[in-house]
Amino acid sequence: xxxxxxxxxxxxxxxxxxKLIANAYFLEGKHVQAFGxxxxxxxxxxxxxxxxxxxxxxxxxxxxxxxxxxxxxDRTLTTPCVLTGHxxxxxxxxxxxxPPDAFAELFPGRQVATIDATTIAVTNGLGTxxxxxxxxxxxxxVGRVLGLTLDDVTGALAEVNFGGGNITAATRAFETVRAExxxxxxxxxxxxxxxxxxxxxxxxxxxxxxRIHTGDWTTRQPHRQQLAPPCNNGCPxxxxxxxxVEAMAKGDHNEALRxxxxxxxxxxxxxxxxxxxxxxxxxxxxxxxxINIRELERFAADxxxxxxxxxxxxxxxxxxxxxxAVVGSGPAGLSAAYHLARLAYRVTLLERDSELxxxxxxxxxxxxxxxxxxxxxxxxxxxxxxxxxxxxxxxxEELLRLTHSFSAVFVGTGLQHLRSxxxxxxxxxxxxxxxxxxxxxLDRIRVDPESLTGLHVIVIGGGNTAMxxxxxxxxxxxxxxxxxxxxxxxxxxxxxEIEEAVEEGIVLRELVSPVRLRHDGVGPLLTCVRMRLGEPxxxxxxxxxxxxxEDAYFDMRxxxxxxxxxxxxxxxILPEGSExxxxxxxxxxxxxxxxxxxxxxxxxxxxxxxxxxxRSTAWHIHRTLSGEDLFPPPAEAVAGSDVLHTHVFSHAPRxxxxxxxxxxxxxxxxxxxxxxxxxxxxxxxxxxxxxxxxCGVCTVCDRCMDYCPEGILLRSGGGYEVDFEYCKGCGICAxxxxxxxxxxxxx
Ligand code: FAD
Numbered sequence: 001x002x003x004x005x006x007x008x009x010x011x012x013x014x015x016x017x018x019k020l021i022a023n024a025y026f027l028e029g030k031h032v033q034a035f036g037x038x039x040x041x042x043x044x045x046x047x048x049x050x051x052x053x054x055x056x057x058x059x060x061x062x063x064x065x066x067x068x069x070x071x072x073x074d075r076t077l078t079t080p081c082v083l084t085g086h087x088x089x090x091x092x093x094x095x096x097x098x099p100p101d102a103f104a105e106l107f108p109g110r111q112v113a114t115i116d117a118t119t120i121a122v123t124n125g126l127g128t129x130x131x132x133x134x135x136x137x138x139x140x141x142v143g144r145v146l147g148l149t150l151d152d153v154t155g156a157l158a159e160v161n162f163g164g165g166n167i168t169a170a171t172r173a174f175e176t177v178r179a180e181x182x183x184x185x186x187x188x189x190x191x192x193x194x195x196x197x198x199x200x201x202x203x204x205x206x207x208x209x210x211r212i213h214t215g216d217w218t219t220r221q222p223h224r225q226q227l228a229p230p231c232n233n234g235c236p237x238x239x240x241x242x243x244x245v246e247a248m249a250k251g252d253h254n255e256a257l258r259x260x261x262x263x264x265x266x267x268x269x270x271x272x273x274x275x276x277x278x279x280x281x282x283x284x285x286x287x288x289x290x291i292n293i294r295e296l297e298r299f300a301a302d303x304x305x306x307x308x309x310x311x312x313x314x315x316x317x318x319x320x321x322x323x324x325a326v327v328g329s330g331p332a333g334l335s336a337a338y339h340l341a342r343l344a345y346r347v348t349l350l351e352r353d354s355e356l357x358x359x360x361x362x363x364x365x366x367x368x369x370x371x372x373x374x375x376x377x378x379x380x381x382x383x384x385x386x387x388x389x390x391x392x393x394x395x396x397e398e399l400l401r402l403t404h405s406f407s408a409v410f411v412g413t414g415l416q417h418l419r420s421x422x423x424x425x426x427x428x429x430x431x432x433x434x435x436x437x438x439x440x441x442l443d444r445i446r447v448d449p450e451s452l453t454g455l456h457v458i459v460i461g462g463g464n465t466a467m468x469x470x471x472x473x474x475x476x477x478x479x480x481x482x483x484x485x486x487x488x489x490x491x492x493x494x495x496x497e498i499e500e501a502v503e504e505g506i507v508l509r510e511l512v513s514p515v516r517l518r519h520d521g522v523g524p525l526l527t528c529v530r531m532r533l534g535e536p537x538x539x540x541x542x543x544x545x546x547x548x549x550e551d552a553y554f555d556m557r558x559x560x561x562x563x564x565x566x567x568x569x570x571x572x573i574l575p576e577g578s579e580x581x582x583x584x585x586x587x588x589x590x591x592x593x594x595x596x597x598x599x600x601x602x603x604x605x606x607x608x609x610x611x612x613x614x615r616s617t618a619w620h621i622h623r624t625l626s627g628e629d630l631f632p633p634p635a636e637a638v639a640g641s642d643v644l645h646t647h648v649f650s651h652a653p654r655x656x657x658x659x660x661x662x663x664x665x666x667x668x669x670x671x672x673x674x675x676x677x678x679x680x681x682x683x684x685x686x687x688x689x690x691x692x693x694x695c696g697v698c699t700v701c702d703r704c705m706d707y708c709p710e711g712i713l714l715r716s717g718g719g720y721e722v723d724f725e726y727c728k729g730c731g732i733c734a735x736x737x738x739x740x741x742x743x744x745x746x747x
Contacts, residue, residue, distance in 0.1 A: 002146075003064045007082050008073035011127075013135030017071070018049035020139045024148055024156035025053045031192045033058045046077060059650075063706055065715065069093065071142060073134050080106060088186040091145050091179070095134055100180045107182030113139035115177045117169075117376025124165035124172075133199055136166035142172030150174050161624075167179070178380075203256075214710075218729030220744045222704075222713075222722060226545050227639035227696025227740060231293060234281035235610035236618075239263040241278050241293055242697055248689035250295050251682060257304030260297060263340040264611045265381045266331060266360075268373045271298025272673070273364055274608045275494045283641040283695050289654040291692050295676050299685045300658075301679055302373075306380050306499040319385075320344045322407035327394045327573075330358020331607045332412035332598020334381050335614025336621075339408075341384035343622050348406070349386050352393040357384075360607060362443040363465065365472050366669045399573055403591025406473045408621045411574070411616065412598040415567035421460065423526075423561070424516035434524055435517065437569065438469035438564035445472060453477030456527055458556060460484075461564030462491035467498060469562045470506045475669055480506045481556070485513040485531050485544040492605070500672065504665055513544065515553065517561060526556045593624055643740025646693070655688035698741045704733035 004021065008014030015036035023030035033052040047719055050064045068090040070082050078094055086092070092107055097116035117134040127133035136157060153170050157163070231241035240259050247256035260267040270516040271294055282290035322345055326337045329351040337347045355361055356378050382388055394402070394413075402409045418437050436458065457473040459466050462484035470480045482501070484491060487510045491498055502508065511531040530552045533542035546552065571578075574594075597617035598610040619630045645667060657673040659665075665672055676685045698719060705713045705720060712723040713733055722733075734742040 001052060001054040001058070002069070003067045004051040004069045004071060005064050005067040006051070007077045008047055009077070010047055011131045012073045013133045014047055014049045014073055017073070017135035017138055018051045020135065020156050020160070021051045021142055022053070023159055023560035024139070024143060024152045027155050027159065028152060030054065031056060031058050037063065049582035052153040063702065065702065071138060071147070073138060077679055078106070083107065083110070093138070093142055093145055095138060099178055101182060104184060106183045108182055109186035110614045111179070113141060113145045113177055113179035115173045117141065117173060120169045120172050124169040126165050126169055132472045136162055137169040137173045138276065138433070140170030141177035144174045144177050145179050146147065157708060181413070206264045213725045214724045215727050218727060218747065220729040220731070220746045221724060221727060222731070222733050222742050223745050224698070224719065224741055227637055227643065228635045228697070229697060230283055230638050230640070231278035233635060233638045234277040235607060236604065237270065237612040238278065242692065242694055244298055244300060245293065245689045245692045246289060246694060246699070248300060248685060251686050253304035253682070256300035257306060260300060261306060263615060265335060266607065266611060267297050268301035268377050269331070269360060269369060270608050270611070271295065271301050272369050272373070281666060283639070283644060284691060284693055286641050287646050287649065288651045292654050292656065292688055295655070295657050296685060296689055299676050299678070299682070302675065303682065305458040308708050318344060319346050323348065324408045324410060324621060325350060325402045325406040326410045326412065327399070328358065328412040328414060328598070328600070329356040330412060330414050330598055330610060332359060332610035332614040333358070333410065334378065334598070335611040336410045336412060336597060336618045337386050338381045338384060339615045339618035341386050343618070347386045348386050348391045348704040350394055351388070351390045354390050356388065356390065362446070363439055363468065365446065365468050367471070367475070367665070367672050370671050371378060394573060396573055396575060399594070400575065400591065403594060406592055407625055408592050409594045410617060410621065411594060412600055412610070413570065413573060413605065414599045416570035417568045419567065420563060420688045421514060421565060424518065433560070435561045435563065438465040438562040439567070441562050442472060445476065449476060451477055453561070455479070455559040456557060457560045457562060458483055458558045459562045459564055461566070462486065462493060463564060463566060464493050464497060466500050467493045469564055471501050471504060473562070474506055474666060481509055482506060483509045483512045483514060483528060484542060485511065486533065487511060490541045492518070503662065507644050511544070513546070524558050524561070526558050526561060527553060528556055529553050536564065569603070576685045587730060595621055612671055636696070639740050644693060644695060645735065645738050649693065652687070652691050654691070655684050694739055696740055698739065701738070703736045703738065704742055707732050
C-alpha cells in the first residue's frame with residue numbers, strides 16, 4: 001500500500017489533487033482511495049487530504065498517520081510538522097521555487113522534490129496569485145517523482161475533463177520538477193503536530209487550544225479496558241487464539257506459530273482434531289459465521305517454520321540440576337515434557353508403547369490425523385533435549401523407584417481401562433475376532449489393515465472411538481451400523497465426526513442397546529432392545545430406559561461387533577490410598593513429588609485439554625522445584641457480543657477446507673480435509689484471519705481518534721491519550737470502538 005498526505009489551504013485544490021492522483025493510479029488498474037479532512041475547506045484554512053493506493057481492495061478508511069509521501073501545496077505550511085509520521089524513504093514534494101537543497105536544514109536526509117507550482121499555475125490561468133489553484137500542476141510533479149508516465153498524468157486529467165491550462169501546467173511541472181535526497185541524518189519532526197486538530201471558535205492561533213477548558217462541563221469520561229477474547233477464554237490449551245489469528249491476518253505465519261508454540265507444542269494436531277470450543281465461543285457467529293480458527297491453526301502449523309518461530313530450539317541449554325520423569329507420551333505427557341524442557345529441566349519420557357503419541361497415534365485414524373504431521377510435531381518436542389524411553393511400562397513399584405531417582409514425576413497414562421459389556425456365552429462361541437474392543441481394532445488395523453469387504457460390522461457406543469472404529473471399518477469395505485442407547489443429540493463424539501460418519505454411509509441406530517450375541521448356524525446374531533429416554537442421570541443426560549413393549553427385542557445379523565463403551569483411568573500405578581487431583585502433587589509419598597495430568601487425572605477427553613493440563617502441571621512442578629510462579633494473573637472479564645459495535649465490520653463468508661471426494665473417503669485412509677489453500681501468498685488464510693473482530697483488544701485502528709469531534713484523542717505510545725481538559729464526554733469514541741475497549745464511566 002502507498003499512502004500520501006497532502007497539506008494545503010482551502011481553495012488550492014488539495015482534495016481535488018488527491019482525487020487526481022488516485023485517478024491516475026486507478027487508470028493503472030490499482031485500488032485507490034482519496035478523501036479530505038472534513039469541515040476545513042474554508043478558503044485559506046489549513047487542510048489535509050489523503051490518498052491510498054494498493055493492489056488489493058482497501059478496507060481501511062482512517063485518516064493516514066504514517067504516509068509514505070507528503071505533498072505540500074502552500075509555502076506557509078512547509079514546516080517540520082509535515083514530517084509527522086512520514087516514512088524516511090518516502091518523498092516530500094513541495095510547491096516552491098527553491099531547489100531541493102534549500103530545505104537541507106528543514107528536512108535533512110529526506111528525499112525532497114520541488115516545483116514552482118504557483119508560478120506555473122498562474123501563468124497558465126489557474127487561479128490568481130493570491131489563491132492559485134496548484135492542484136493540476138502538482139499532479140505533474142507528483143506523477144514524475146513517483147514514476148508515473150506523462151500519459152498517466154494527462155489521462156487522469158482528461159478523465160475528469162480538465163483540459164487547456166491544466167494539461168500544459170501539469171506537463172510543464174512533469175518536465176521541470178527537481179528531486180534529490182538531501183544530505184544529513186533523517187531527524188524526527190522538531191515540533192509536535194498541529195495538523196489534524198479541529199480548531200475551536202475562540203482560537204487565537206492556529207494549532208492552539210481553545211481558551212475555555214470545556215472538559216469541566218462533562219459528567220462522564222471515556223476509559224479503556226482490555227477484555228479477554230471469548231476464543232482465548234474457551235481454549236482448554238490456553239492458547240492466545242486472538243493473538244495468533246492477528247498475526248495470520250498480517251500474513252506472518254511464523255509469528256502465528258510462535259504464539260501457538262508458547263502454549264501448545266501440537267498445533268498441527270489440534271488444527272485437525274480439536275473440537276474447537278473457541279469457535280463455539282466466537283462472537284462472530286452472531287454476525288455471520290465464527291472464524292475458522294481450527295483451520296487457521298492448522299495452516300500456521302503447516303506453513304510456519306517452528307525453528308524460526310521459537311528461537312533457541314536445538315541450541316545448547318544450561319540445564320537445571322533438577323530432573324523430571326514423565327510417564328506416558330500422549331498429548332498430556334508430551335506437553336508437560338516440552339514445557340519442562342523449555343524451563344531447562346532434564347526430562348526423561350517413559351512410554352509403554354514402541355512409539356510416542358498415545359491415543360493420537362493408536363486411536364485417532366490417519367484420515368483425520370496423518371502420521372507425518374504427528375511425527376513432525378513429536379520430533380519438534382523431543383528435539384528440545386528430551387530423553388525418550390519407549391517400551392517401558394511403569395507400574396507402582398517402578399513409579400516409587402522413579403520418585404527416588406528424579407526430582408519430580410508426572411503421570412499422564414491416560415485411560416487404560418476399557419469398559420465392556422456381557423453379551424453372554426455367544427460372544428465366545430462366535431469366535432475370537434467377532435467381538436473386539438474398538439480401540440484395539442483401531443490400533444491393530446493401523447499397523448495391519450485387513451479387508452472387511454462384504455462383512456457387516458456393528459459398533460456399540462456413541463463416542464469418538466465408536467465413530468472412528470465405524471469410519472475405519474467402512475474404509476476397509478464393511479457395511480457399518482452404530483448402535484447407541486441414547487439419541488444422536490447425546491452422543492459424546494465430536495459433532496463433525498458424527499456428521500462425516502453419516503455422510504460416509506454409516507447407519508446410526510439410536511435408542512438401541514445390545515443384549516446378547518449368539519450363533520444361529522448361519523452366523524452371529526446380535527439381539528438388541530429398544531430404549532427410550534427417561535429423567536436425566538448423573539451425567540445430566542437423559543437416562544436410557546428399556547422399552548417394555550412386546551416388539552422391544554430384535555436381532556441384527558452381523559459378522560463383527562466393536563465395543564466403544566468408554567474408558568477410565570487405571571489407578572493401579574499409584575500407591576494405595578493416593579488421591580488423584582488434577583495437576584496437583586499426590587500426597588503421602590516419601591520420595592519426590594508426583595503429579596498427575598491429562599485424561600488420567602481429569603478425563604476431559606480432548607487432546608487440547610490434555611495439552612493444557614500438561615502445561616499447567618509443568619508449571620506446578622516448576623513452582624514446587626524452583627519457587628517461581630508462572631501462572632498468569634486471573635483473566636479479565638470476557639468480551640461478550642454486547643460490548644462490540646459490529647456496524648463497522650462487513651459480512652464475509654467463512655473460508656472452509658477442501659475435502660476429499662466421497663468415493664475416496666470411503667475407500668482410503670487419506671486425510672479427508674486438505675486445509676486452506678496456500679496459493680497466492682496464502683490469500684485465503686489471510687482473509688479468513690482478517691474476519692476476526694479482535695474482541696476486547698485494541699488494534700489501534702484509530703476509529704476513536706478519527707471520530708472524536710473535539711480532536712482531543714490522539715495516539716500515544718502503543719495506544720491513545722485523551723486530553724480531558726477538553727473532553728466533553730460525548731461518548732462517540734466509545735460508540736465507535738468496534739471492540740468494546742473504550743467505555744464511558746460517570747464522574
Ligand atoms: P493418552 O493419549 O491416552 O496417552 C497416555 C499414554 O500413556 C499412552 O501413550 C500410553 O501408552 C501410555 N501409558 C499408559 N500406561 C502406561 C504405563 N503404565 N507406563 C508407561 N506408559 C503408559 N480428542 C480430541 O480432542 N479430538 C479427537 O478427534 C479425538 N478423537 C479421539 C478418538 C479416539 C478413538 C479416542 C480414544 C480418543 C479421542 N480423543 C480425541 C480424546 C483424546 O485422544 C484424549 O483425550 C487424549 O489423547 C488424552 O491424552 P493423555 O495424554 O491424557 O492420554
